[in-house]
Amino acid sequence: MTRRSRLDRARSFMRNRSRVGLRRSRSSLLPAVQITVGAVGAYAFAEQVLGHEGPLFAATSALIALGFSRDPRLRRVLEVGIGCTLGIAVGDVLLAVLGTGLWQAAVVLFISVLLARFLDSGTIFTTQLALQSLLVVLLPAPDGGPFTRSADAIVGGVIALLITMAIPRDPRREPKGDVRKLLGELSGVLRENSQALTSSDHTQAWHALIRARNCQPLMDGLSGSLRAATEVAQISPAYRRHRSELGELRGAIGFIDLAIRNSRVFSRRLTSVINHAALSDEAVQSLAQVIEDTADAVDVLALALHSVSTAERDQHLRRAREDLAAVATTLHPARLNVQRLEGEGLVILYRPLVVDLLQATGLSHDDAAGYLPKL
Template identity: 30%
Template structure:
């Protein structure tokens, strides 16, 4: 039986791994296409337009410069472009004057990195300057073709800068999609806690608590998606009209973080109550289930690329219910009720309410 369960878990992990890899490929499909197209364009410009016989550095520079995430992408593309150009230029000049060899390579690397640091460059800039100087020094150019490689590097960098301003819609959708993932997780945890309050299953409660404690990564991914979206609208002139929507999504990261934290506290208290056999009022379980349904509505709105205004009535209904429910006497139950009310306030902020407005929307708790 144990062997069968282990095999089933292994197969499930395998299927999950394949799905995750395919999802990663789909997510990066645009970046792959962008780099390959930029490499081809850079080669075409250097070879067919400028007539360079072997423009190796044009596609290399283009791919190197585009090999960054969307976050701060345009700045990094420019940084790497200049770094590549500096390294190639210094190496070409030195090899032209002193030839190629071990001491020449060491000197060129030191000179390229020193110039990069003098230009107040970032570490990426300095590294690219060093790497390109090594390649140029090791691969001696044909007579009369030394500075052609520097020109090729500039061509590749210029193509990369233009390509970096053309971004897909995916980074603009990701903040809403990731926010919906977070809210759906909140709903699932609330629904699980509601069931634990009814059946008191300790093993199930501990499993739910372990699941809740792994959710920090969801907020980090949401923050990364928000930062990426802001960077895209800042760097691409073609996406400026999306700036307002992306900024609004960035503003809901904090309330979502608070809602998830409060949900973890609620799940922990539900697990404690199950472990200690403390009775939890039936009304608290119903409130958690209703709040889970309201959270699903919020997630649905976010997935549909809308602010979750239409989920407000459901959240306000849960808020009213929390002020009318019959109170318990144990500490765990009181913590659960307090967390339900806090989560409602956090989710109301996602529907467009301010901090004070969302707090005022929750009636006083019953005495």
């Protein structure tokens, strides 16, 4: 590799890295404001109103509770407050029994970690309880007494909760964006299957299977963002009206998860069908078109679930439902010119995927399955 090519690659890497970093910074602007206001506000309240000297625990507890984690925020607030309080209490008790010193600090930390894991599985809770108990042993007690730090932690957690309730941030934004990404991947999986079928390329069908398997991290992230959004809608008066919409979104996501799982099964079987040339040219053309039509309907469903306008959402849902219903009515081997047994099995495997997607549009299972022709 020449020196010029290495320089070009380095410049390209820096451009891409800068672009990603700027995008991430822009999306983090509001959380950064929340963290700054929460941490500094908690410190100022504990110092100016409660009269605590150097209330560092108030700032740190607010910062941790308002952090960038996708875990539900209310859980973080409770873990921080309770973990700090218990950690300080445990530290004070062990300090009175064992005294101060390095080996005492080691014993306190060991006992605190085991106690935290016994009480709760949360990593933040364990970290907070262990850290606070360790600091109680290593640091001198403040002028207001040892439990001054516990009060500071509670102040930070309460202010974090108030900021979560007060900042005008639509809780639907993140899960709706995540579900659009997930459906975009499902649409891509279907289109790759259609192309693999048309070109008789079993390797591309295998790539579609790998892509479908890689949807699981997106699904996990979506579940976390939806839990966080539901918590905000429950505790924030400004967004309680969105609780029913988030409930409907949760139901749709459950069926989308099933559809993705069925897409993995279908992709795996498609690889075998292509290897054995089990479909005629007419069957390949018909089935490939059905898969493309399904992908188009998934794109419309993504627009529906991403929309914040009720009228727009209902319009897209109706169109997605109609398009998927049209696909479902063709899912019979004879209608798709499929004759061999292996090809018939492929069509039968595709039917549950379309039913799952129809249910994601709001249909019941019986109504969705009713569009399928009887075998």
